[in-house]
Amino acid sequence: MNITVIYNPAAGGGREALLCRFVAELERLNARVTLYHTTGPNDATRYLQSREDQGDCVVAVGGDGTTNEVLNGIAPGVALGVFATGTANVLAKELALPKKPEAAARVVVQGKSVMITPARLNGRRFIMMCGIGYDAWVVDAVDLGIKERFGKLAYALSMLSQIRRYGEQRYRVAVDGRPLDCFSAIVTNGKHYGGSFVLSREANILRPQVQVLLFQKPGVRFLLRCLTALLFGRMEQMDGVASLRAEQVTISCETGDEPIQADGDPAGRLPADIVVDPEPVPVRVADTFNS
Known part of the structure; x- marks a missing residue:
């Protein structure tokens, strides 16, 4: 499984140790990981839109704002994953996603996909x-x-x-x-x-x-x-x-x-x-x- 991990170091004050554990577990599960650290607002969206191959899944590591940026850059058909480390993590609560990095990685690799319909606000x-x-x-x-x-x-x-x-x-x-x-x-x-x-x-x-x-x-x-x-x-x-x-x-x-x-x-x-x-x-x- 090819996975792009988008990490927002500003979300929740930064969670570098959790990120390392998350990525290590993905790799232990034989996933091929591309890791990107965002540098500012909307950077995740710009980065994803610049990539021709986003892999099988793009994982947002941060809060709901990080997930929103990934959502607006992800290519059709590519799965969205979430490892919540931000201030507010409403989507993670909604989907009963685990907080521990190893469990979150197992969901990404070994879980299932459900189809969720977003909405558009002024496009x-x-x-x-x-x-x-x-x-x-x-x-x-x-x-x-x-x-x-x-x-x-x-x-x-x-x-x-x-x-x-x-x-x-x-x-x-x-x-x-x-x-x-x-x-x-x-x-x-x-x-x-x-x-x-x-x-x-x-x-x-x-x-x-x-x-x-x-x-x-x-x-x-x-x-x-x-x-x-x-x-x-x-x-x-x-x-x-x-x-x-x-x-x-x-x-x-x-x-x-x-x-x-x-x-x-x-x-x-x-x-x-x-x-x-x-x-x-x-x-x-x-x-x-x-x-």
Whole structure:
């Protein structure tokens, strides 16, 4: 098996020792490994697009942002593998991927592939989620220095700093052509959010649809109740939160230069045009994964 390993040394503060163990196990399993260290944002995408032969599988070693870059550079038919070492690893949680490098390597070589359909945000793929409103403000305001040193603490601090803004902006969201208003929205391909939290029990990453969560009430108290519900996996039970399946979503607002986040990183500004990608991607999972 020919494997290209894309390693982001900035993700999670760097995990060189784990990377070495991961690659050593791949080679023990008779895989032929090409290793690439990224040097900055979007470098993984550029590198993969420059390669005529990416091998049988490209493995993203880092966080969800690294996986997003690999997803946008991977060639059709090449499998995507994930060894999660970053700050947030939502896809790894969604697919029940192991944290130990030796076990992760065995999944890549000895596991199976399941077909996952990403979505496209203004033409660029994302595999887990994108958001506008409070969700995007938090990502946009994260202090990268704190993130590099303290990981998820950076997101917690950003959440606190943005709470009072919630409700100041209204958005128009068209869900498969049906116009709806909200004060924040998350479009998700899977159930999980921020790692282990369950955002949507209705979502299914193996289904060629996204789940759209609309936060339709203003007010800081409502937002705090939503965040509390997230801790217990009850977001969709909240009065004022609508959850709908969709194949196409457009999002706009009349005023303001509003950010978008995708897979945990800033992803441009509104308007947003989100469509289910017509081309699924084979993703390596354990043989025991229930598909």
